[in-house]
Amino acid sequence: MNSTNPMPDQPTLFAFADTEAAPAVLAQAEPVSAGNEVTARPAEEPGQPLPADLPEPAPDPAREAPGGAEAEPPEDSPAPELTHDVPAEPQEPAPYVIHPETHKPMYLPKDWYDEEGKLSTLGKRDEMVTAYPGMLYVRAIGRNVANDHRFLEVTFEAHGKLHTVQASRQTFASPGSLTKFLSKKGAYVNSGTASGLVKYLSLFEAENARTLPTRLVSDQFGLHGEHLVTPTGSLNDAVLYIGEGHRGFSVGPDEHAYEDSLREIATWEGAFPLWWAIALTLASPIFKRLNPRRYPVTYFAGDSGTGKTTALFFAQGVWVTPGLMPFTLQGTRTTQVGFERTLEQLGGLPLLIDEAHMCKRPEALESTVYAFANGQSYVRARSGEGVHGGVALGGAVLLAGEARPEFQNAGSHNRLLLVNADVHPPLGTGAGRGTALGQERARWLEEVWSRGAGHLGLKLAGIVLGDWARYRGRVEELRRTPPMVELRDWGHAVAAVQTTLEVLFREVLHVPMPEDVQRLPALLLKLLTTHRTESNPALEAFEAIRTLILQTNRKFKGNVLTLASQGQMIGWRSETAWHLVTTSSAFTRQVGAQAVQLHGKRWAEQGWVQPTSNGPSTRSVYCPVTGGTMRVLVIPREVIEGESRQV
Numbered sequence: 001m002n003s004t005n006p007m008p009d010q011p012t013l014f015a016f017a018d019t020e021a022a023p024a025v026l027a028q029a030e031p032v033s034a035g036n037e038v039t040a041r042p043a044e045e046p047g048q049p050l051p052a053d054l055p056e057p058a059p060d061p062a063r064e065a066p067g068g069a070e071a072e073p074p075e076d077s078p079a080p081e082l083t084h085d086v087p088a089e090p091q092e093p094a095p096y097v098i099h100p101e102t103h104k105p106m107y108l109p110k111d112w113y114d115e116e117g118k119l120s121t122l123g124k125r126d127e128m129v130t131a132y133p134g135m136l137y138v139r140a141i142g143r144n145v146a147n148d149h150r151f152l153e154v155t156f157e158a159h160g161k162l163h164t165v166q167a168s169r170q171t172f173a174s175p176g177s178l179t180k181f182l183s184k185k186g187a188y189v190n191s192g193t194a195s196g197l198v199k200y201l202s203l204f205e206a207e208n209a210r211t212l213p214t215r216l217v218s219d220q221f222g223l224h225g226e227h228l229v230t231p232t233g234s235l236n237d238a239v240l241y242i243g244e245g246h247r248g249f250s251v252g253p254d255e256h257a258y259e260d261s262l263r264e265i266a267t268w269e270g271a272f273p274l275w276w277a278i279a280l281t282l283a284s285p286i287f288k289r290l291n292p293r294r295y296p297v298t299y300f301a302g303d304s305g306t307g308k309t310t311a312l313f314f315a316q317g318v319w320v321t322p323g324l325m326p327f328t329l330q331g332t333r334t335t336q337v338g339f340e341r342t343l344e345q346l347g348g349l350p351l352l353i354d355e356a357h358m359c360k361r362p363e364a365l366e367s368t369v370y371a372f373a374n375g376q377s378y379v380r381a382r383s384g385e386g387v388h389g390g391v392a393l394g395g396a397v398l399l400a401g402e403a404r405p406e407f408q409n410a411g412s413h414n415r416l417l418l419v420n421a422d423v424h425p426p427l428g429t430g431a432g433r434g435t436a437l438g439q440e441r442a443r444w445l446e447e448v449w450s451r452g453a454g455h456l457g458l459k460l461a462g463i464v465l466g467d468w469a470r471y472r473g474r475v476e477e478l479r480r481t482p483p484m485v486e487l488r489d490w491g492h493a494v495a496a497v498q499t500t501l502e503v504l505f506r507e508v509l510h511v512p513m514p515e516d517v518q519r520l521p522a523l524l525l526k527l528l529t530t531h532r533t534e535s536n537p538a539l540e541a542f543e544a545i546r547t548l549i550l551q552t553n554r555k556f557k558g559n560v561l562t563l564a565s566q567g568q569m570i571g572w573r574s575e576t577a578w579h580l581v582t583t584s585s586a587f588t589r590q591v592g593a594q595a596v597q598l599h600g601k602r603w604a605e606q607g608w609v610q611p612t613s614n615g616p617s618t619r620s621v622y623c624p625v626t627g628g629t630m631r632v633l634v635i636p637r638e639v640i641e642g643e644s645r646q647v
Contacts, residue, residue, distance in 0.1 A: 097137055104211045106137065109203035121196065131196045132156070133188050138205045139164055142215030145224040145239055146347065153215060154201065156187045163187075172201050219243035222347020222395070223285045228461055230349065231320040231327075232454035235462055243345060249320060250454070257452025258318060261445070262504075263511055268441075270429030272516040272523050273300065273419050275501070277315035277398060277426070279520075281350040282460055283500040284396040288348040290475065291394075292492035294415065297369050299356065299399040302421025305433040309400045310442045311426035312352050316398075317449035318457040319349055331356040331401070336364035340393070343372060348395035357401030372397055373415035414543075417490075417528060456508075463507050464500070474499045483521035490528060494521050538602040544591045545633070549578055549640050552586065560624050571632065572625060577610065578640055579632040582618060596633070610634040 095105030096114060113120045115128060119136050123129040134157030142151045152172050155164045165185050171177045175194035182189045189197065205212065216239040218229045228235040231249035241249075262278075265271060280296060287295060300308035313322035320327050326342045331353055334342075343351060359365045372393045404418065425431050427445075431438035464471050475495045478484055484491035498521060505513045516523075552563045552570065563571040565586035572579050581587065582596050592598075600617030603609045611617045623630045 097135065099139075099211060099213075102211065102213060106204075106208045106211050109200070109207045112200060112203070119200070121200070129196075131193055131200060134158065135162065136187075136197070136200075138201055138208070138212060140213045140215050141205065142166070142217055144217055144219060145227045145229070146218040146220040146222075151215075151217075152201070152205070154182075156182065156185075158186045158188060173198060215240070217242045220345055220347040221349045223288055224347065226465075228285060228458070228465065229347070230454075230458055231324075233458055235458065235465065245325060248324060252321075252450065252452040252454060254451040255455040257448050258456040259508060261448040261452075263509055266505075266509070266511060266514045266517075268428035268431075270425070270516065271427060272520055273421070273424050273426040274311045274315070274428070275517050276419075276497070276520060276524065277311055278318065279497040279501045279504075280396045280398065281315045281318050282457060282504065283496050284350040285348040285461065286464060286471075286496060286500070287396065287493065288392075288394040290472070290492065290496055291375065292496065294489040294493060295373050295375055295394050295396065296417065296490070296493045296497075297373050297397045297399070297415060298417045298419060299401065299404075300419045300421050300426065301357075301401055301404050303402060303433055305438075306421040307425060307427040307431065307433075307438055307442055308419075308421040309354060310445055312354075312398050312400055314445040314449055316350060316352055317453040318460075319454065321453045322352075322449055326351075328352045328354060330354055331359035331365070331399075334359070336361070336368055339365070339368040340371075343368075343393050343395070343397075346395060350396045350398060353397065353399045355401060356399040357403040369397070370415060414489075417524065419527065460500070460504060460508060464503055471499060471503065474502070481521075483525055487521065487525055487528065490524070494524055538599040541591060541595045541599045542603055542608055544595075545580065545635070546640055548586065548590050549580065549635075557625050562625060569625060572623065573637070577637055578635045579621060579623070579630075580635060581630060581632055583631070608635065608639050610636065 093107055096108045097106050098104070099106055108114065111122050112131075113128070115130070117134065118130045119132040119134070120128050120130050136154070136156045138152055139155045140153040142153060143149070144151065149168060151166055151168050153164060153166045154172065155162055157163075163186060165182070167181055171181050175191065175198055178198055179189050179191055179194040216227070216237050218224060218227070218239050219242055221229050221231070221241065221243075223229075226236045227239050229239050229241055231241065232251045234241075265274065268274075276298070277300075280298065300312060302308050313328075316322045316327055322328065326345050327349070329338065329342060329351065332355055334353070339353075353359075353365075356365065375392060375394050419426070422433070425433075425438065427438050427441045431441050475492075478495035478498055479491055484495050487494050501513065501517055501520070505511060505517075549563065549571070552565050554561055554563060556562070561573045562569050563573075563580075565584070568584060568586070570581050570584040570586045582591075596617060600609070600611075604611040604617050609617050610619070612619050617633065618631050619634050620629050620631050621634065622628075
């Protein structure tokens with residue numbers, strides 16, 4: 001069983017900011033000696049003259065001979081024992097400071113001294129040189145579990161107070177970066193003393209390696225190795241979240257509120273959309289370890305008042321108080337870069353995008369959904385630092401909006417589960433828009449998350465990860481059942497969701513699974529089938545073209561990048577467009593022999609192909625590979641590659 005570590009009461013101590021020590025800590029952290037040597041009075045050594053005020057010892061008659069000479073010992077007496085002066089044992093160096101947390105002593109490294117409260121060392125001529133006009137020491141070492149970066153925590157004295165700061169090892173390893181960082185934090189550091197302090201901090205850490213505590217932190221949420229980092233605590237060691245918004249999270253006072261409410265919700269008829277949302281959020285961080293073929297994206301669409309946002313907020317409450325960033329984004333104020341960076345920060349915990357139908361750039365949302373569902377990585381550039389990235393997206397994304405998403409790409413439609421909240425009220429049968437029952441249940445759910453947000457997710461994750469082999473085995477077992485097989489690419493994720501629900505009811509709620517929950521895979525299959533049937537066939541055909549171009553083997557012939565299938569060239573790329581031969585066997589097999597005639601006009605209207613001036617969607621163009629002309633579809637590169645150049 002994994003243990004749960006709640007968030008410390010005072011996280012600011014380890015944040016990237018100054019912190020003032022409490023008076024009790026200050027008292028413990030005071031220097032305990034005037035230097036690196038004990039200044040006690042030396043012990044009296046043997047052979048020293050006795051004090052004058054003591055009487056002379058009486059002579060021993062047995063040892064005196066007549067005339068005052070010392071008598072010879074008898075022949076049979078033992079030889080006198082030889083004695084010598086025993087030197088005093090070397091004194092242990094006095095501690096420089098008692099660690100305020102572990103209460104263990106820490107020592108200055110060799111050739112460093114505390115001279116009347118000033119950190120000093122020997123100069124080139126063996127003179128005492130002040131390196132820092134106060135106390136300064138390494139307080140802890142640490143590791144960021146999200147990226148494995150190492151850091152130091154340093155305490156320094158300034159303006160009569162102790163301050164604790166935290167920065168990467170690289171910051172403290174260079175005089176320039178050390179000066180810039182510590183001086184900005186208020187320390188008395190300059191270019192003349194920085195080199196010595198770089199050496200001192202390294203030596204101090206080595207001298208006290210067994211005493212210094214180790215901090216585990218993360219600037220991202222989610223599952224990192226064995227560590228699950230959430231807004232309200234962590235599994236497997238205490239990992240402190242130090243990323244954006246780290247001061248804004250708290251748990252509800254009632255740790256059993258969600259469990260009690262779910263037993264009640266289990267009696268609601270027709271509430272399968274709510275159970276799907278709850279299970280998605282609970283399983284979200286686990287998805288990244290399972291690495292399913294498709295990460296789930298669900299869109300709750302419907303009129304205002306249907307309970308869609310309330311249901312998604314309640315589901316989000318298993319991890320965090322609903323509505324807080326970065327767990328909730330508003331579609332009206334978010335860009336594609338914002339979506340992707342938020343997904344990176346969440347590290348697999350669920351993202352809710354509210355008012356998704358109001359997104360100013362639907363194509364950006366569509367691109368993000370497509371990349372996320374595929375588990376793709378994206379790259380990002382930072383000013384002056386070049387390109388960074390390779391960050392794998394994953395977890396679960398939930399969207400809420402009043403209108404269906406206007407996705408142009410059939411592939412994006414296929415990667416989206418659409419829940420029509422007008423037809424399937426999330427809060428159950430008879431609890432739809434404008435009903436008294438719906439309003440009553442919505443108010444009750446809001447009251448539950450205000451009391452109990454932030455507990456259930458961590459509890460259930462501890463059970464799942466604590467018996468991972470059993471969980472994964474059950475997921476694989478369910479994947480082979482008929483509903484999961486029919487779900488195709490969705491089957492793996494749905495099997496994980498269903499397994500998560502089984503664990504929830506068996507290990508936490510201790511009540512039987514309601515019929516709606518048992519039938520959830522079949523109900524989802526029906527929703528997905530309906531959604532695909534309603535998709536635009538022109539979009540589906542063009543998605544097949546896009547897939548053909550992206551997945552076909554490529555090779556250069558001269559300076560021209562060509563597409564080849566079964567030894568046949570089926571297209572090539574120019575500076576501005578892809579050119580696809582519509583009569584090739586690969587095109588007719590994957591897209592359809594009649595696709596151009598059926599959908600070409602629609603493709604041209606959407607700007608997906610560049611038709612001739614008099615109407616036909618295909619054009620006769622010069623082929624730089626064959627040296628002749630060929631009839632092809634001319635597709636702008638941004639249509640095929642688009643945002644994928646950045647993913």
